[in-house]
Amino acid sequence: MDGMKHITGSAPTKILIYVVGIAVAAGALVAYLYIAGPQGPRYSWLDVVFWVGLVAWSTRVAVALPFNAAMSHLFVIILGAIILFPPWLAMLIVAVGYFSSEFGKPTFPWYKDLFNRAQNTLVTGLAALVWHFLTEVAPVGLGRFDISAGVAIVAASFVLFISNITLVYYVIHLASGAPFRKIWVDNFRWLSLSYFVLAPIGLFMARAYQIPLVGGWGGFSVLFILMLLYYSRFYWDERVKLQEALDSTIEVLVKALDAKDPHTRLHSERVAAISKDLAKAAGLDESDQRKIEYGARIHDIGKVSIPDSILLKPGRLTEEEFNQIKLHPTDGIKLLQPAQRYMRDVLPIIRHHHERWDGRGYPDGLAGQETHLWARIVALGDAYEAMTAGRPYVKAKTPEEALREIMDLAGSQFDPKLAKLFHELWLQDPLWKDREVFLRASTSQAPSSDSSAPSSPAPAYRTSEELN
Secondary structure, three states: OEOOOOOOOOOOHHHHHHHHHHHHHHHHHHHHHHHHOOOOOOOOHHHHHHHHHHHHHHHHOOEEEOOOEEEOOHHHHHHHHHHHOOHHHHHHHHHHHOOOOOOOOOOOOHHHHHHHHHHHHHHHHHHHHHHHHHHHHHHHHOOOOOOOHHHHHHHHHHHHHHHHHHHHHHHHHHHHOOOHHHHHHHHHHHHHHHHHHHHHHHHHHHHHHHOOOOOOOHHHHHHHHHHHHHHHOHHHHHHHHHHHHHHHHHHHHHHHHHHHOHHHOOHHHHHHHHHHHHHHHOOOOHHHHHHHHHHHHOOOHHHHHOOHHHHOOOOOOOHHHHHHHOOHHHHHHHHOHHHHHHHOOOHHHHHHOOOOOOOOOOOOOOOHHHOOHHHHHHHHHHHHHHHHHOEOOEOOOOHHHHHHHHHHOEOOOEOHHHHHHHHHHHHOOOHHHOHHHHHHHHHOOOOOOOOOOOOOOOOOOOOOOOOO
16 A cells, blocks of 8 residues: 555655655664574575566556555565565565556655655565464464464464554655544555455465466466456445546536526635635644535535526525525435445535524524534635625625624624634635635636645545534
């Protein structure tokens, strides 16, 4: 698993120190195992060259994952290598054969390649030590107690998995600011399933290489196994593509909704920009900011079910028509129900962005912190955008007038702590403060301060801490 595949820009000092530390640890472990470690089975240099080629192949067919990471079947190759070679040589095979698909590009600097190469080398050594201990040292030291190869490969897989994701997720934590525990816990379940289901294939592949079934050379058997393994990667590939297709479909719906009404042009983009800045000011991490920004983009998705005669009505709405408008949060939830497993974190934004701090909002009449923090953030951004956009029958407020109204409604309609943060942000003169300025900048694709266009959400995390 690669953790620095698409991290852009110059590396902070803390990341460089971490990367160099991993590289030094990997080099020291190779040297120690070469001098004092187990020597393992006999091998030829043809074996070494073949398995270096397998490592290189596996890293070239990596599947992109959320959060700028990638995953390949390299771990299966590593498990085969630690069975066939001494630990130090298995580490060198990984170090030499590892070539990221981004290797050699100007956007892929040396420290990223060094990290990916070094961390995979280090975890190979740790897993190899477990395998050799359980298959060579433990059986002798424990007398008649026999540890099967199956148990040993599961134990080695576990060490490989834990050490790999720990090293990778920590560098993601350093690069993104997302809490390490959130990254680790949320991805553990589905990644661990893939590792442990496929782990026995590493043992089977090594045995097939040792006992040739076709042509007197085990490489033919291994290549056949890898051909089958290659197609299993589509489980991961299709998962990522499905998320991308879902995001694209929702993006089309949002743009179609904005295109309906010229008075709400770029409404969602401006709400997203406000919400992201407010989330950052509230101390939420980068991953939460991205998901809030994404949720803000689609917060009005339920309005696609409202008839144009009501949605685009030039005059004031009747009570019956307004009641129909008030259904759009729950309609949005229904619309996205088939994709709930991919969007569970942003659904509270869609359902509750019209709740009020005093409990007089809709659809559930939640009060205070009963409403999710993310929904309260988007609700404030949505209100400010609507006030300054106006309608044919309601004159748009100036930024100053809208700010005064928000402060007047702090503690009744809006979370008072968020309203205070909003006031502080507003005084910094962000791009979204003036609607016309924001529209001109967005139309001309000019930089939008710190409120860039929302990206697809990372792996969904459960919650975010409330403001203290």
